[in-house]
Amino acid sequence: MVDKKKNLRSLSSQQIIDFFESIDQPKFRANQVDQWLWQKQVKTFEEMTNLPLPVREALDQHFVINELTIAEEQVSDDGTVKCAIRLHDGMVVEAVLIPAKDRMTACISSQVGCSLTCAFCATGRLKRMRNLEPDEIFDQVVAIKLMAETHFNKPLTNIVYMGMGEPLLNYKNVLTSIYRITHDMGLGMAAKRITVSTAGIDKMIQKLAEDEVRFRLALSLHAANDVKRSEIMPINDQNTLDSLAKSLQLFHQKTKNRVTFEYIIFKDFNDTIQDAKELVAFCKKVPGRVNIIEYNPIDDGRFEQADPDKVDAFAGYLEKNGVTVNIRRSRGKDIDAACGQLANKNEVSVA
Ligand code: SF4
Numbered sequence: 524m525v526d527k528k529k530n531l532r533s534l535s536s537q538q539i540i541d542f543f544e545s546i547d548q549p550k551f552r553a554n555q556v557d558q559w560l561w562q563k564q565v566k567t568f569e570e571m572t573n574l575p576l577p578v579r580e581a582l583d584q585h586f587v588i589n590e591l592t593i594a595e596e597q598v599s600d601d602g603t604v605k606c607a608i609r610l611h612d613g614m615v616v617e618a619v620l621i622p623a624k625d626r627m628t629a630c631i632s633s634q635v636g637c638s639l640t641c642a643f644c645a646t647g648r649l650k651r652m653r654n655l656e657p658d659e660i661f662d663q664v665v666a667i668k669l670m671a672e673t674h675f676n677k678p679l680t681n682i683v684y685m686g687m688g689e690p691l692l693n694y695k696n697v698l699t700s701i702y703r704i705t706h707d708m709g710l711g712m713a714a715k716r717i718t719v720s721t722a723g724i725d726k727m728i729q730k731l732a733e734d735e736v737r738f739r740l741a742l743s744l745h746a747a748n749d750v751k752r753s754e755i756m757p758i759n760d761q762n763t764l765d766s767l768a769k770s771l772q773l774f775h776q777k778t779k780n781r782v783t784f785e786y787i788i789f790k791d792f793n794d795t796i797q798d799a800k801e802l803v804a805f806c807k808k809v810p811g812r813v814n815i816i817e818y819n820p821i822d823d824g825r826f827e828q829a830d831p832d833k834v835d836a837f838a839g840y841l842e843k844n845g846v847t848v849n850i851r852r853s854r855g856k857d858i859d860a861a862c863g864q865l866a867n868k869n870e871v872s873v874a
Pocket residue numbers: 637638639640641644645646647648686687688689722862
């Protein structure tokens with residue numbers, strides 16, 4: 524059942540001030556509450572011990588603090604931890620901890636399901652149910668941070684918005700969550716440690732540029748040729764490579780950030796030297812670097828992993844032509860690590 528009380532963390536600081544004024548309490552109470560909610564991450568009003576009891580009771584009467592729970596946790600042989608996360612209304616999203624020698628990365632979701640239908644993606648099979656609220660995005664980071672600390676005894680160093688959903692179609696909530704993650708009165712993480720990954724929505728990339736955001740941007744490119752890209756990413760029909768290049772140039776100009784181009788390499792689809800040539804040409808238009816990602820097949824068998832020799836030749840060609848390139852081996856192969864696979868099993872619906 525959906526609770527009728529308002530989720531306190533969906534209120535802005537100003538709205539919390541207004542609430543306190545309405546019950547004749549000083550403004551600074553809002554600051555105290557902000558600190559409990561976002562810095563100390565308490566989940567009950569009882570724990571807000573520097574608030575007088577009647578104030579805690581008033582908060583309890585009007586508000587709830589929504590919580591998420593870990594519905595399932597899978598640990599891969601390579602250390603990747605994938606979680607199915609159940610939200611307060613029973614819906615499920617995914618969050619992943621990706622450990623590496625020099626970093627601990629949280630990969631988090633921004634929507635329940637996704638409205639875009641990228642052909643290679645398990646989440647694309649789940650229709651978009653709703654946007655995540657800022658606190659639901661924030662809490663995924665907190666959950667994965669805790670896992671990094673308990674499983675590996677290391678701090679969380681990076682966050683990627685690369686789980687379920689298209690972050691730029693939940694623009695406001697994604698930016699609010701980043702505000703909370705980076706703020707001193709939150710997790711205090713550096714913005715440059717955060718990467719938002721988009722399938723490529725021109726207007727919203729332009730908005731990021733105008734807002735002069737400080738976090739990093741990644742574009743899921745996967746083909747530097749409109750025909751091929753539209754075949755696997757229908758969003759490319761309205762957001763062609765030319766228009767994306769223009770929006771990304773503006774982004775670079777305003778933020779001075781280099782964009783990362785994510786390129787999942789599929790066998791016999793985008794793994795030839797001709798594909799690499801097209802990618803080099805695209806990279807000449809927008810300053811950026813390329814991450815070549817080994818494909819993690821989903822169940823339908825439409826795409827397969829490219830041969831390692833071809834991947835090396837592809838990367839070698841890019842390097843020879845002055846493009847900075849990284850090869851990302853697929854993580855969590857023995858678990859359901861492709862985006863959307865675990866939530867598919869836990870049903871993205873009210874349980
Ligand atoms: S790849 Fe991203 S944008 Fe595309 S369907 Fe999957 S979740 Fe949505």
